[in-house]
Amino acid sequence: MTFSLVARSTDGRLHGVVVASKFLAAGALVPAAAAEVGALAAQAHVNLAYRPQGLALLRTGVAAADVVAGLTAADPEREHRQLGVVAATGPGASWTGSACHPWAGGRTGDGWAAQGNILTGPEVVDALADAWLAGSTLPFAERLVAALRAGDEAGGDRRGRQSAGLLVVERGGGYGGGSDVLVDLRVDDHPDPITELGRLLTVHTMLFSRPDPATLLDLSGAVAEEVAALLGALGHPVAGEGPEEALNSWAGLENLEERLVPGRIDPVVLTHLRRVAPHVPAPRSAS
Incomplete structure (x- = not known):
């Protein structure tokens, strides 16, 4: 029902998740992240327990691939799940259960994991990954949204569009320095959710980004x-x-x-x- 990208900034200070789906409020269900710890996207027939359990494992220093292995091994419904994980260091990891609706799959690399199910084809995940890799000069949040847009333009969810979400964390990066949530934006029900998400990010950047000295x-x-x-x-x-x-x-x-x-x-x-x-x-x- 979803395509997503989980990623870490080059310097390790930022972690984020971006997601889109023909599903109401996917941004409320899929992403989880903790500053300088890691991030994950839980989707398909989503197991919401993956989010706190995955972050707990990441906080102990468990590698992304071992987080995926641990979460899915303990889940009797794992073949219906999809999961992407990025830790504080190292490569990302992705799981696609054999019972996920086609097309379903993922790609991973150093500090990122791209995955999706019920897609028009593998070109969606390829576009996500390729746009992420090509966008290194963009600010982190904009880079995530640009990758999501590329996946949508490549075909996206084969059922259509409905929702999108963006979560980015950074130590002390939240409003007034009082939290680690740098960006938390959702478009829950919209005919063009990724364009709307980009608009919201532009407004958020103007209002809440710290000035360049x-x-x-x-x-x-x-x-x-x-x-x-x-x-x-x-x-x-x-x-x-x-x-x-x-x-x-x-x-x-x-x-x-x-x-x-x-x-x-x-x-x-x-x-x-x-x-x-x-x-x-x-x-x-x-x-």
Whole structure:
């Protein structure tokens, strides 16, 4: 019912799962991941116990192939299951039971496992794997979605489309640093779920990604003047010596607080401010 990719970033800091299916809310059932531990996708006639049990094994340092072997050996219905696992190090592993609906199968490599069932053919898993391998220059979450899109374009689930999900974990990578869940997005019921998942990831990246220190602009001079004018046009007048207090107030309402840096402004925030404010001519020297 599903095709998925489980993967680890090259530096081992990120683990993630991306999945699509002609099944309601596949993202609620298939993926599981723990930061710097591993990730897995449990699918076909899914055994939900694989998720906590698999992560427990990965936390003890068990290799991906041994996790697959342990979970399936203890499961009398294993021939109806499909499973992909990636550990903190080493190659990924995949299991496809003999009773899974065709086409069903998987491919694995260093730090990744691609698998699917009820697919149009092996070209779907091949496209998943090939796109993952070719996408090394993309940010990790975008790379996962690009691979999923390639699998869909190659044929995907032979019954059609319904849902998609993306889970990415990183130590301290969650909102405000309070969790390890960097991205957790689901499209539960949609005629084009992978396109919608990509749209949600774009919004998530704008709102919640941390700013790149190399691109930050000093909140002074012409930049500060423009920011003050834009904020004033939006009903956030600047009081005192600079626009930082008004900027923080506005950014909080726009859910951009993760991109705030004292004394500076993220170009992503400035671009959004320019987009939503009534037209205010920018000073020539502002970036």
